Amino acid sequence: MNQKNVQSQKQNSVGMELFGEPVQVFFSKKGSARLPRIARGEGIYLWDKDGNKYLDVSSGPVANNLGSGNKKVLAAMNAQAKSAAFAFPGQFESEANERLSNLLTRLAGEGFERAFFVSGGSEAVESAVKLARQYALSKDQSSRWKVISRQPSYHGGTLGALTLTGDTQMHDAFGPLLKGMPKVRAPATYRLPKNHTIESFARACAAELEDSIMSEQAETVLAFIMEPIGGLASGAVVSNAFYMKEVRRICSKYGVLLVHDEVMSGAGRTGKFLASDHYQNARPDIVVLAKGIAAGYTPMGAVLASDHMVNAVAAGGGFLNGFTYFANPLSCAVGYAVLQEMLDCDLITNAAERGVELKHALEELKNYSNYVGDIRGKGLLLALELVADQETKSPFSSNLNVVVLFQKLALKNGLLIYGRRTNYGKFGDWLMITPPLIITTKQIVELKNNLVRTLKDFERCVPVNLA
Numbered sequence: 001m002n003q004k005n006v007q008s009q010k011q012n013s014v015g016m017e018l019f020g021e022p023v024q025v026f027f028s029k030k031g032s033a034r035l036p037r038i039a040r041g042e043g044i045y046l047w048d049k050d051g052n053k054y055l056d057v058s059s060g061p062v063a064n065n066l067g068s069g070n071k072k073v074l075a076a077m078n079a080q081a082k083s084a085a086f087a088f089p090g091q092f093e094s095e096a097n098e099r100l101s102n103l104l105t106r107l108a109g110e111g112f113e114r115a116f117f118v119s120g121g122s123e124a125v126e127s128a129v130k131l132a133r134q135y136a137l138s139k140d141q142s143s144r145w146k147v148i149s150r151q152p153s154y155h156g157g158t159l160g161a162l163t164l165t166g167d168t169q170m171h172d173a174f175g176p177l178l179k180g181m182p183k184v185r186a187p188a189t190y191r192l193p194k195n196h197t198i199e200s201f202a203r204a205c206a207a208e209l210e211d212s213i214m215s216e217q218a219e220t221v222l223a224f225i226m227e228p229i230g231g232l233a234s235g236a237v238v239s240n241a242f243y244m245k246e247v248r249r250i251c252s253k254y255g256v257l258l259v260h261d262e263v264m265s266g267a268g269r270t271g272k273f274l275a276s277d278h279y280q281n282a283r284p285d286i287v288v289l290a291k292g293i294a295a296g297y298t299p300m301g302a303v304l305a306s307d308h309m310v311n312a313v314a315a316g317g318g319f320l321n322g323f324t325y326f327a328n329p330l331s332c333a334v335g336y337a338v339l340q341e342m343l344d345c346d347l348i349t350n351a352a353e354r355g356v357e358l359k360h361a362l363e364e365l366k367n368y369s370n371y372v373g374d375i376r377g378k379g380l381l382l383a384l385e386l387v388a389d390q391e392t393k394s395p396f397s398s399n400l401n402v403v404v405l406f407q408k409l410a411l412k413n414g415l416l417i418y419g420r421r422t423n424y425g426k427f428g429d430w431l432m433i434t435p436p437l438i439i440t441t442k443q444i445v446e447l448k449n450n451l452v453r454t455l456k457d458f459e460r461c462v463p464v465n466l467a
């Protein structure tokens with residue numbers, strides 16, 4: 001045993017080995033329990049090394065749309081890995097890339113004839129902004145560079161994507177490294193500002209976008225990015241149809257490109273292939289996808305744009321963007337198999353139909369606990385907002401991290417739930433109820449019964465924590 005091995009036997013103050021250890025060492029707090037260790041997954045269930053079984057309520061971080069162990073995807077992965085796991089797009093075209101591109105753009109429809117593949121949502125958001133900028137340059141609009149985004153919102157964890165993310169907690173931490181980008185309010189639907197209805201607040205937020213474009217000087221504004229149906233940052237807020245139409249009108253009026261971040265809402269999760277498909281006369285210029293398009297079987301993100309936009313960028317000298325793993329054949333083959341499986345099993349319809357059942361089941365939870373405030377979302381992109389009081393809608397004190405408490409109790413009951421406090425909890429606390437799109441009616445009943453049990457446990461714990 002050499003010197004390093006001897007040292008690795010020592011433990012640090014949190015009881016971890018001094019060298020190595022899993023990535024959780026970056027997050028662990030003193031005294032916090034270690035997470036279960038994954039053994040295997042099958043369908044919507046996962047098992048840890050101790051044999052405990054968990055129902056995946058949130059598809060991991062809303063990614064694992066097909067559940068675990070899909071045999072067709074695994075076969076496609078194996079076949080591609082055997083023939084050519086990796087070939088760089090700067091040196092080779094690949095059939096896997098072309099097949100995925102054809103299928104994905106057909107699913108997305110008119111206006112999205114081209115797809116650029118990267119390794120995740122943050123890379124895709126940044127690639128979308130770069131594409132937008134190069135498109136503006138191709139039209140001699142070099143003055144356009146500002147990207148307006150919304151508060152609250154999440155567009156990724158890399159520094160470029162963080163400039164767009166509407167989360168003060170993140171901006172407090174990384175502010176000096178970020179370029180400030182204008183933010184406008186995203187229309188909430190539950191706790192509304194005084195004297196507002198859902199509709200009037202949506203109108204006010206749309207008007208705020210127009211004001212922001214004008215005050216920034218329209219000729220400097222490149223794009224507006226928004227999640228058409230919210231993810232974690234808003235807890236699945238569904239945009240109102242008027243707002244969406246108005247946003248489209250305003251962007252077109254000022255020549256601002258409209259980008260829909262569908263990293264969470266895309267790939268069938270809301271009961272249509274794109275969440276944008278729920279809205280008329282509101283189609284964006286660019287769509288960003290990730291998560292569900294490869295369903296957790298490989299890291300993958302995508303930018304969709306029109307052939308017109310891509311042709312202009314290509315003619316202007318070509319897209320100045322690329323990564324070692326962009327459009328890699330292995331990920332593309334996996335992405336194709338995932339989308340094909342989604343179509344073969346009609347999972348978009350399942351998301352719509354099971355989504356209605358699940359939402360109804362979640363609504364019933366309000367009868368079991370005064371702490372269940374709002375249930376919102378579309379298809380299988382749903383969120384449950386926890387409140388201190390159902391009647392007044394008042395949120396829990398921001399010192400209490402009720403999401404973490406609920407997650408811990410749920411884990412003990414065999415439920416894996418994704419949620420994370422954003423914006424210091426300013427907008428509230430919610431859990432993502434976003435199971436894999438393969439969930440059945442029977443499994444929804446199981447999920448609901450287990451949530452009822454967890455809510456009872458939560459009721460027992462909360463007063464203690466409030467004291």
Ligand SMILES: Cc1ncc(COP(=O)(O)O)c(C=O)c1O
Pocket residue numbers: 061120121122123125154155156157227231232261262263264290291
């Ligand atoms: C709406 C949205 N955009 C972007 C991202 C970033 O994606 P990734 O974590 O794959 O980089 C996420 C991740 O949760 C997201 O929800």
